[in-house]
Amino acid sequence: MTSIRSTASEMSAALAAGTITSVELTEAHFARIEDVDSDVHAFLYLDKAGALAQAAESDAKRSRGEAQSPLSGVPLALKDLLTQKGIPTTCGSKMLEGWRPPYDSTVVAKLKSAGVVILGKTNMDEFAMGSSTENSAYGPSHNPWDLTRIPGGSGGGSAAAIAAFEAPLAIGSDTGGSIRQPAAVTGTVGVKPTYGGVSRYGLIAFSSSLDQAGPCARTVLDAALLHEVIAGHDERDSTSINAPVPQVVKAAKKLDIKGMKIGVVKELQGDGFQAGVLERFHDGLDALVSAGAELVEVSCPTFDYALAAYYLIAPSECSSNLARFDSMRYGIRVGDDGVRGAEEIMNLTRHEGFGPEVKRRIILGTYALSSGYYDAYYGSAQKVRTLLMRDFNAAFAQADVLVSPTAPTTAFKIGAIEDPLAMYLNDIATIPVNMAGIGGMSLPCGLAPEDGLPVGFQIMAPAMRDDLMYQVGGALEATLLAKWGAPILDLAPVLAAK
Amino acid sequence: MAAISRDDVAHLAKLARIEMSEAELDHLAKELDVILGAVARVQEVAGADVPPTSHPIPVNNVVREDVVRPSLTQQEALSGAPAQADGRFKVPQILGEE
Numbered sequence: 001m002t003s004i005r006s007t008a009s010e011m012s013a014a015l016a017a018g019t020i021t022s023v024e025l026t027e028a029h030f031a032r033i034e035d036v037d038s039d040v041h042a043f044l045y046l047d048k049a050g051a052l053a054q055a056a057e058s059d060a061k062r063s064r065g066e067a068q069s070p071l072s073g074v075p076l077a078l079k080d081l082l083t084q085k086g087i088p089t090t091c092g093s094k095m096l097e098g099w100r101p102p103y104d105s106t107v108v109a110k111l112k113s114a115g116v117v118i119l120g121k122t123n124m125d126e127f128a129m130g131s132s133t134e135n136s137a138y139g140p141s142h143n144p145w146d147l148t149r150i151p152g153g154s155g156g157g158s159a160a161a162i163a164a165f166e167a168p169l170a171i172g173s174d175t176g177g178s179i180r181q182p183a184a185v186t187g188t189v190g191v192k193p194t195y196g197g198v199s200r201y202g203l204i205a206f207s208s209s210l211d212q213a214g215p216c217a218r219t220v221l222d223a224a225l226l227h228e229v230i231a232g233h234d235e236r237d238s239t240s241i242n243a244p245v246p247q248v249v250k251a252a253k254k255l256d257i258k259g260m261k262i263g264v265v266k267e268l269q270g271d272g273f274q275a276g277v278l279e280r281f282h283d284g285l286d287a288l289v290s291a292g293a294e295l296v297e298v299s300c301p302t303f304d305y306a307l308a309a310y311y312l313i314a315p316s317e318c319s320s321n322l323a324r325f326d327s328m329r330y331g332i333r334v335g336d337d338g339v340r341g342a343e344e345i346m347n348l349t350r351h352e353g354f355g356p357e358v359k360r361r362i363i364l365g366t367y368a369l370s371s372g373y374y375d376a377y378y379g380s381a382q383k384v385r386t387l388l389m390r391d392f393n394a395a396f397a398q399a400d401v402l403v404s405p406t407a408p409t410t411a412f413k414i415g416a417i418e419d420p421l422a423m424y425l426n427d428i429a430t431i432p433v434n435m436a437g438i439g440g441m442s443l444p445c446g447l448a449p450e451d452g453l454p455v456g457f458q459i460m461a462p463a464m465r466d467d468l469m470y471q472v473g474g475a476l477e478a479t480l481l482a483k484w485g486a487p488i489l490d491l492a493p494v495l496a497a498k
Numbered sequence: 499m500a501a502i503s504r505d506d507v508a509h510l511a512k513l514a515r516i517e518m519s520e521a522e523l524d525h526l527a528k529e530l531d532v533i534l535g536a537v538a539r540v541q542e543v544a545g546a547d548v549p550p551t552s553h554p555i556p557v558n559n560v561v562r563e564d565v566v567r568p569s570l571t572q573q574e575a576l577s578g579a580p581a582q583a584d585g586r587f588k589v590p591q592i593l594g595e596e
Contacts, residue, residue: 102574209552363510379550381540386549
């Protein structure tokens with residue numbers, strides 16, 4: 001029996017078998033959203049009419065016997081930093097309040113052409129800068145495991161929607177961990193594809209050399225199905241890779257990792273990692289060994305500098321990218337009284353439109369790029385990036401994939417971390433992947449004994465070998481599931497209508 | 499000595515076109531000083547022989563065929579404008595300033 005708790009693959013099979021229609025499935029998800037989203041606050045905007053029309057179109061095509069993509073008719077939640085024509089897109093910022101983009105991002109165009117039903121836009125830290133969604137101008141999202149805690153960030157809305165069964169699939173974006181860390185703290189699966197694997201056209205830019213959209217789901221196979229829908233070369237993104245999409249669905253179904261070498265990164269464990277996180281991470285390692293893989297310890301000494309380099313490179317690129325919000329062509333305009341000049345209005349608009357974290361990063365980036373400091377800060381950070389890539393190359397010479405805990409801790413309480421530097425530490429294990437442009441996945445590996453909250457297991461694969469992380473992730477998930485007897489989300493509190 | 503002063507932050511805010519209150523400047527100068535102190539360690543690790551990496555994939559001068567294709571209409575392009583007039587973006591005065 002198909003329900004909102006089914007996986008996307010199960011929904012796909014039920015749609016194909018005709019035991020449920022896409023309209024019924026879509027209505028069931030809107031009913032769930034109505035019941036729980038006042039608590040979870042995963043969504044910023046719901047497009048009920050548009051979604052039901054997409055669902056009806058999928059049903060009509062199916063009844064006519066027209067070829068259907070595997071995810072046709074399956075609902076999805078879209079992070080609010082991807083443009084969808086005519087649908088409000090805020091990027092979690094007041095700057096874009098009320099803006100309705102005149103075009104579809106390539107990701108959205110691909111979802112639409114595959115018949116995926118887009119339910120609405122999900123909450124996020126403003127312009128994807130944050131690890132908790134607390135930086136959203138529209139208030140934080142809440143973790144379905146404990147509503148007083150953060151669902152991670154920046155894509156906390158997408159992860160929370162999946163964990164709360166408001167959608168079986170979602171799209172996130174990952175600049176330093178914004179897909180993987182939310183997946184880790186909500187007990188879901190999130191994948192950052194190889195940089196250039198998914199088009200950035202219509203993805204509102206934060207840090208262009210790091211940003212990458214990717215799939216969020218409840219299983220590795222579901223993530224793979226969505227990955228294949230959104231990936232591929234796009235001539236509208238000059239950094240899009242012109243090569244065949246790795247066969248991630250096939251890899252996720254393999255469930256065989258005998259003889260594969262798993263590199264355990266020495267620098268991504270120990271100090272700064274919560275004891276229960278490490279304990280569950282080691283359960284994951286044991287599961288990989290029991291499935292026939294071989295563990296090797298690898299050392300990536302430059303990883304200790306990755307966070308520092310990231311917090312120069314990402315703010316530098318952000319200070320440049322966010323210069324586009326000038327109050328002239330789109331977005332809000334503040335203080336236009338017919339007397340003030342353009343520059344003053346620009347200054348006032350950016351004062352009002354940006355929140356504290358965005359301003360902090362723009363100023364930091366402006367500093368790092370300014371004459372006299374460029375070499376010492378931005379230039380040095382770029383050299384660290386070279387060393388990080390060398391570390392990865394050396395490690396991948398010894399192992400097929402690398403693994404670590406995804407995040408150093410489980411979900412913390414909303415409001416608990418006020419110091420920006422302490423907040424940045426959430427990304428310590430996820431950032432190296434973005435800096436090197438390779439692929440990374442997070443999947444659940446259990447609940448931390450001290451707080452009963454989900455722990456994420458990260459798998460990293462060489463560039464354009466995304467299939468390897470799906471292969472290892474699929475086998476790890478199957479092994480853990482056999483041990484647990486039920487999906488981890490069955491242990492989450494059942495949220496219900498008030 | 500602080501890596502960054504309040505006056506520096508005021509200057510950077512001006513460059514970045516962000517109006518800032520006195521309280522914001524005070525607060526941000528302290529925060530940025532701590533953050534810069536932490537990220538300055540990037541200077542410790544790489545020698546002069548290490549080349550910089552600005553981008554994870556080595557692509558250069560990517561172009562596409564120069565052909566006319568459908569694009570946004572004038573009305574669509576203007577649809578998000580805070581103000582418009584005669585089919586154009588209407589902006590506040592830009593002359594008469596310093």
